[in-house]
Amino acid sequence: KMAADTSVEILQKVLENEILQTTKVVEEHLDAEMQKLDQMDEDELERLKQRRLEALKKAQQQKQEWLSKGHGEYREIPSERDFFQEVKESKNVVCHFYRDTTFRCQIMDKHLTVLAKKHVETKFLKLNAEKSPFLCERLRIKVIPTLALVKDGKTQDYVVGFTDLGNTDDFTTETLEWRLGCADIINYSGNLMDPPFQSQKKYGTSFTKLDKKTIRGKKYDSDSDDD
Known part of the structure; x- marks a missing residue:
């Protein structure tokens, strides 16, 4: 017992x-920053203030531009033609290929609705797979739900089913957010090396990663199961 107490004391120290x-270290950093501010004259402080205001103004303008293009909400598009127009307008697009009769699509809808509001920098769409046979054939979409992750008009990656999300219907919004962050389709602030779901050894972290696959005509292999 004495040895255990000694070990605890050493650990505490x-x-x-x-x-x-x-x-x-934190205090030294703060002191250095305060010293910089103290050494600035009024003109320098005014220039610093103006730069920050300009940065805020630019960020607000960018947000308004995104909103004007349909960012900030998770919405359905009616046709394949709309898909091409939507991905042409925005740098980052997540498109959910769904089917009304597939229960897991409703699970995906719930999470994408939350993420669309949080990540205004990315456009979140859904398209009925049964109404888009051309796209599904071109993208070789066989598993429903599938998310096509489009950057600069090219499909960079896919989230096929729930395999990358812990292989469970009960995955969290944070897990999907992490997966989209891995594809660099959203601005992810967390640690990509630390997936939100637990038991990684059980679930694995393999991705259906595709690099620079264009929307038109490129293919990938996947399971043929659709649930």
Whole structure:
């Protein structure tokens, strides 16, 4: 017992020392930043303020441009022709190929609705696979649901079924967000090396990764199961 108590005390001291060192680094950084501000004259402070205001203004203008192109909401497009127009307008597009009779499409809808509002930088769409036979044939979409991840008019990646999402119907919105972040189709702020779902050894993290596959005519292989 004494040995165990000693080990605990040593561990506590090590942790306390690490915390103190981290705190010291943060304080030194803050002190340096404060010193910079103190050394600035009024003109320099005014220029700094203007640069920040310009950056905020530019970010707001960009957001308004995205919203004007249909970003910020998860919506259905009626036809294949609309698909090509939509991906032409926006740099980053997530398109859910769904079918009314497939229950898992409703699960995907729920998560995409949340992410569309959070990630305004990306356009989120859905298209009925039964009404888009040309696209489904060209993209070789056999599994429903499938997400086509389109960047600069080219399909860069696919999320086929729930395989990359922990292989479960109960995956979280954060898991799908992480998967889209891996494809660089959204601005992901988390750690890509740390998937939100647990038991990675059980589920695996293999992706149906495709590089620079164009929308027109490129193919990929997948399972033929559609549920």
